[in-house]
Amino acid sequence: MQLSVVIITFNEEKNIERCLLSIQSVADEILVVDSFSTDKTCEICEKYGARVIQNPFEGHIQQKNFAMKNAKNDWILSLDADEALTPELTLEIWKVKENATHKLYEMNRLTNYCGKWVKHCGWYPDTKTRLVNRKHAAWGGVNPHDKLEAINHESVGFLKGDLLHYSYYTKQDHLKQIEYFGKIAANELHQKGKTVGFATIYIKVIAQFIKSFFLKLGFLDGRTGWQISYLSAFATYRKYTILKNLK
Numbered sequence: 001m002q003l004s005v006v007i008i009t010f011n012e013e014k015n016i017e018r019c020l021l022s023i024q025s026v027a028d029e030i031l032v033v034d035s036f037s038t039d040k041t042c043e044i045c046e047k048y049g050a051r052v053i054q055n056p057f058e059g060h061i062q063q064k065n066f067a068m069k070n071a072k073n074d075w076i077l078s079l080d081a082d083e084a085l086t087p088e089l090t091l092e093i094w095k096v097k098e099n100a101t102h103k104l105y106e107m108n109r110l111t112n113y114c115g116k117w118v119k120h121c122g123w124y125p126d127t128k129t130r131l132v133n134r135k136h137a138a139w140g141g142v143n144p145h146d147k148l149e150a151i152n153h154e155s156v157g158f159l160k161g162d163l164l165h166y167s168y169y170t171k172q173d174h175l176k177q178i179e180y181f182g183k184i185a186a187n188e189l190h191q192k193g194k195t196v197g198f199a200t201i202y203i204k205v206i207a208q209f210i211k212s213f214f215l216k217l218g219f220l221d222g223r224t225g226w227q228i229s230y231l232s233a234f235a236t237y238r239k240y241t242i243l244k245n246l247k
Helices: 016-023 041-047 060-069 087-098 171-191 198-215 218-246
Strands: 003-009 029-034 051-054 075-080 083-085 104-113 116-118 126-133 137-142 145-150 156-168
Touching: 003 016, 003 041, 003 060, 016 029, 016 041, 016 075, 016 083, 029 041, 029 060, 041 051, 060 075, 060 137, 060 145, 075 083, 083 087, 087 104, 087 156, 116 218, 126 137, 126 145, 126 156, 156 171, 171 218, 198 218
Parallel strands: 003 029, 003 075, 029 051, 104 156
Antiparallel strands: 075 126, 083 156, 104 116, 104 126, 137 145
């Protein structure tokens, strides 16, 4: 089985080399769909043998479906630029290449937050479907929270090993992402006619903190768990206040 690894990028020079190094042994093709980066992202991708296509960014779901459609092979491993394969996960992918028993495969994602690996807060195991035959899957969900979904209720296999996710290097990185994702999510909700009041916002913010810090055992991650839980609640606040202002 021939495998295309597809990645969407925009100004990812900080992350992309680590991602590309991790896939060298399993990728028969590396396809990068870039939305006109202004840094060295494309240069680094070409250095590692990637085919780079420029395409205007209209949304995470749209861009990832475009990337999957333009790959040379039907079997696709879809990664983000800030992700990388562990050796154990690489071995599992090799087993699928030799004998695929499903059309879709999922794996656990382990996130590094400001230098700390996060095992709680609802962040692990963050199971993602990423290895698929494109004839049987497509990107769906609601921007910016895209997900690969089976087209015809196919069963999904599971791969051992972790997909490493290097999410945020600083708290400021997290805050910038909250604002960026908040605007996208609020606009998606607004286009669907959703509205929200102050009381609902308050309840959702408190519920998000309780869920992350207590129900999902964020307190076991110590100070990191507190910061993630607090900022997750803040992200909920920003998304819904932006939505309310759109109204």
